[in-house]
Amino acid sequence: MFYSLLRRLLFQLEPETAHHITLGAIEKAFRLGLLKQPVIDCPQRRVMGITFPNPIGLAAGLDKNGEYLDALAALGFGFVEVGTVTPRPQPGNPAPRLFRIPQAQAIINRLGFNNQGIDRLLENINRSSYTGVLGINIGKNFDTPIEHAVEDYRICLSKAYQYASYITINISSPNTKNLRELQATDALDTLLFTLKSEQLSLNQTHGKYTPLVVKIAPDLERSQIASIAQLLLKHKIDGIIATNTTLSRQGIEHLAISQETGGLSGAPLAEKATAVVAQLRHFLQGTIPIIGVGGIMSAQDAKKKMDAGASLIQIYSGLIYQGPSLITRIAQTICKDQYPSEQA
Template sequence: MDAFLENAARAKWRGVLGINIGKNFDTPMERAADDYVACLEKVCTAASYVTINISSPNTKGLRGLQDKAVLDALLGRIVTARDRLADRHGRRVPLALKIAPDLDATQIADIAATVRAQRIDALIATNTSLSRAGVEGLPHAEEQGGLSGAPIKAHATAVLAALARELAGEVPLIGAGGILSGADAAEKAAAGASLVQLYTGLIYRGPALVRECVRAMDRQPA
């Protein structure tokens, strides 16, 4: 965290800075909340908003934090810490929760209810997928880790749309997963996203993708 904060302080960027926090791979699951609180304490003054990442497939057990009771307890600890830090620093840092695409309808409904109850400020749907649907038989399809980009787009958008139905505008949604064009960004907006997040598309399309997405989303009806 210290090295990261030094890098962030050196950056020339002075716009919105979202900082993404997670637990260490070797912290036992029952102490996961301690890691999130420690990270939040470190980054809260540097961040425009903080993302609670419970959906990376690369940290063993991390996605178990999406289970209802576990998530409720975790968010409770983090929100309490955030409010304490707000008293100390005079600024309430917004919190976003980032979830996996590999969730069923019940899990999505549970997450929506927990986020609403804990008054989390935004939901990011989605992270990479454990599924290999759409890439079966291709070279490297059996590699470990999360799948990103075009093959996960439809599923990530379906999770986003399900959250939008559950939350009915109460919690802003950030769409991610397979945005490789402005049209893809507009699709996320149509499914309920107020903002989008790009990762794989930047690798294939470069920074021009950002402008294309902004323009496409501007054309969306409010």
């Protein structure tokens, strides 16, 4: 009820302004001791060799620079993913670049990896008290030619490696020109070979194995998903996130705002993202864990992702529309069911 009233006020503001105000308010409430962490009655889950307190995570994009880690963790998440972060700071695309669609419980964004760079992210992580499961989502700078993108990912991987519980390779944002070309077979083969080699080298250097995860788009054909699955197996990649935002406007074509460019998230993405999870389960046969994300606006949406084959789930748009109580509601639904978990 409280969040419903607060949301009405926030939705009167420009979306990006409301985003910063909300995060600032959560941070202040946490610092003042006003943020009471909910009790999430959920058995631990072991995925990618990592023990997760619960299977509900925060998707990348909400806290790009890792400025609010402690406060966001206090909402009850079992893990938090920060970023997307790039080697150098960049402002992202011109505003306005974030659009709400309340009647469809959806968001369109064309932010374009706006972030303060990998070095600032790591400074923020060092200043935080967060000791939970941390994903760091990495990408390339907008002005790095696509043929040199591998080096941007390698730089971020090398710097973030010792700080992360796992690292996500974001090759699927629709808001950086040509980025999705990295999902093509030859380009992805080269990228994964380089990053896997770097991972194994860093493992030797730091005495710590940090899993690599690939985040893919929901707009892929079945044959493309099959090819990606084969490359994940070939290079022994540790996990996959399905999915990023979509370029499709199916279900909202009648709304004028659907003409805005960018990636669509929220309720209209749910079915498409869940279908990708199911296809990955078919092609991977349980050999690589799947993190399901996209259109989880209710506990039932989360259950559908888990039933389709996800080992973990992440939320973002659902948090904006439903508020933090969504985390507890999801836990009450999916934690009572027995889903496969790795043996410790």
